[in-house]
Amino acid sequence: MIREMIEILPVSLLDDNRPLVEMLKRRARSMRMKLGWHYLLDLTWVLNCLGDLDGKNVMDAGAGVGLLQWMLAERSARVFSVDRDSRAGLPMQFRSRYHVQGLREEDLSPIPPLAAMKDDEEIGLSARLRMGILGSADLFRSLFPKQGRGVVLIYNQGLDSLADIPDNSVDAVGAISALEHNSPDG
Numbered sequence: 001m002i003r004e005m006i007e008i009l010p011v012s013l014l015d016d017n018r019p020l021v022e023m024l025k026r027r028a029r030s031m032r033m034k035l036g037w038h039y040l041l042d043l044t045w046v047l048n049c050l051g052d053l054d055g056k057n058v059m060d061a062g063a064g065v066g067l068l069q070w071m072l073a074e075r076s077a078r079v080f081s082v083d084r085d086s087r088a089g090l091p092m093q094f095r096s097r098y099h100v101q102g103l104r105e106e107d108l109s110p111i112p113p114l115a116a117m118k119d120d121e122e123i124g125l126s127a128r129l130r131m132g133i134l135g136s137a138d139l140f141r142s143l144f145p146k147q148g149r150g151v152v153l154i155y156n157q158g159l160d161s162l163a164d165i166p167d168n169s170v171d172a173v174g175a176i177s178a179l180e181h182n183s184p185d186g
Helices: 012-016 018-030 037-050 067-074 114-118 123-144
Strands: 057-061 078-083 099-102 151-156 172-174
Touching: 012 018, 012 037, 018 037, 037 067, 037 172, 057 067, 067 078, 067 151, 078 123
Parallel strands: 057 078, 057 172, 078 151, 099 151
Antiparallel strands: none
16 A cells, blocks of 8 residues: 655654654764754654554665664664665764665775774874774674664665665655655656
């Protein structure tokens, strides 16, 4: 069943789903993301609409490094994370927490060794210290189990050309603040 809808979301949705909203805020802070209230509203609505995702294939259309794909993976979905901008160099803060793969080999680069990053003469001392501290925290975090049983499949591709995703293989599509960056014809 295809379900298409346009809905004006009431701000009361945030109060009605306070535990989910607080969890989203905590997760965003822990991943060094900033979320405006409207993103919290959108995320809350989408996650409520999708319901149980265990074992389902869900596309996050225009995912970037946004929170939706990670929350879908936490709910045990197999996430096609589609964005026309490359995330091949996805930071450790995401790789250390979630099961992440490239849909194709070129979609996700291997993790560069921290030593190689520190030896770059272009990077100042404060930036190297910050990278070392954050990298150490991410390395420490990677020693613990990943969050959720789902997997995020990074796919660096425009929404108008999804040849590597088989027809009829996606159970649901979510897009938060992404479609308006494409032409209506595209």
